[in-house]
Amino acid sequence: MKNIFSFILLLIILIGCGTSQNNTNGSQQGDADGEKEHSTMSGYVAKVEDNRILLIENKPTEQLSEIDPENLYEEAGNAIYFNIEEIKESMVSSLIIGEKVAIEHGAVNESYPGQSTATKISRLVDENYDVIAKHTEFNNTYLIDLFFEQKYDILRTVQYTTEGDPIFTMVKREGANSYFVSVDASQDNFGASESPTLLTCTSIESYSEENDMNFMLVGCDGEQNEIALLSAPVEEIIVPNQTYSKVTINANEEVIYESENEDEIAEIIDKIKSGKKQSVIAMSLMKPDGKLVLHGDKTEVSFDYYLTGALIRHNLYIEAGITPNE
Numbered sequence: 001m002k003n004i005f006s007f008i009l010l011l012i013i014l015i016g017c018g019t020s021q022n023n024t025n026g027s028q029q030g031d032a033d034g035e036k037e038h039s040t041m042s043g044y045v046a047k048v049e050d051n052r053i054l055l056i057e058n059k060p061t062e063q064l065s066e067i068d069p070e071n072l073y074e075e076a077g078n079a080i081y082f083n084i085e086e087i088k089e090s091m092v093s094s095l096i097i098g099e100k101v102a103i104e105h106g107a108v109n110e111s112y113p114g115q116s117t118a119t120k121i122s123r124l125v126d127e128n129y130d131v132i133a134k135h136t137e138f139n140n141t142y143l144i145d146l147f148f149e150q151k152y153d154i155l156r157t158v159q160y161t162t163e164g165d166p167i168f169t170m171v172k173r174e175g176a177n178s179y180f181v182s183v184d185a186s187q188d189n190f191g192a193s194e195s196p197t198l199l200t201c202t203s204i205e206s207y208s209e210e211n212d213m214n215f216m217l218v219g220c221d222g223e224q225n226e227i228a229l230l231s232a233p234v235e236e237i238i239v240p241n242q243t244y245s246k247v248t249i250n251a252n253e254e255v256i257y258e259s260e261n262e263d264e265i266a267e268i269i270d271k272i273k274s275g276k277k278q279s280v281i282a283m284s285l286m287k288p289d290g291k292l293v294l295h296g297d298k299t300e301v302s303f304d305y306y307l308t309g310a311l312i313r314h315n316l317y318i319e320a321g322i323t324p325n326e
């Protein structure tokens with residue numbers, strides 16, 4: 001009897017172990033299946049069509065239609081067309097060609113480009129092509145100059161909340177006195193907005209307030225007539241962080257100063273940053289005598305120049321004391 005009882009006990013233990021092992025394998029298989037069903041691709045929006053978008057791995061430098069099909073993979077990298085029928089219309093309408101996003105999706109049909117269905121779209125911070133304001137850190141402010149100089153038609157800013165959540169503002173120039181604007185605060189865990197807000201604004205204005213430079217979208221058709229685009233320290237805006245290799249000063253159609261000396265360039269930049277500043281709005285000024293240009297590795301930074309040594313940039317009068325002939 002004792003032997004029979006021991007045999008039954010051993011059999012129960014073996015069955016229990018087998019059941020436990022089967023459940024673990026099933027859970028792992030389920031997780032694996034879940035990963036397949038809910039994969040995520042990060043990349044850049046290349047096309048937005050009626051019911052699908054094309055996401056590519058590499059940021060597009062030109063229209064895909066202009067790329068030789070044989071070189072498409074080399075230029076675009078991985079590429080997938082996503083059906084967007086499950087995505088809210090406000091998110092789809094807010095997407096701008098070239099911006100960085102993450103798309104959660106189902107299974108991908110093997111082809112090139114691939115085919116899949118999007119279940120969620122979220123914006124990602126682009127460390128190289130977004131103007132980023134994260135508390136006391138500011139990156140890529142030179143992109144503002146490229147936008148105002150109409151070298152870029154798209155500008156995207158990312159401002160972080162106190163809690164560290166990103167709020168994206170996309171601006172696309174659509175013509176004279178017309179900007180398409182999308183404000184996406186859906187990743188703000190303490191905010192109430194679940195979908196991007198879409199607006200059309202007529203212009204962008206800049207003004208200084210204490211030690212900050214503010215950029216505002218004005219003439220907007222939403223509930224608010226004005227939308228804050230960016231607020232950053234004056235020094236971050238008037239002399240964007242980049243490598244400067246040359247400075248030139250033109251006055252009365254002549255070059256009166258030119259230097260590639262690092263120390264001389266640094267001295268001029270220091271004078272610009274430390275010079276007394278005030279808004280030109282309440283000032284009565286003569287026509288500038290010329291231009292001072294800082295030549296950077298990403299863009300040129302241009303100031304209106306007066307022979308008195310003063311400068312103007314972004315509606316800010318700067319008593320820099322830059323008089324090279326003295």
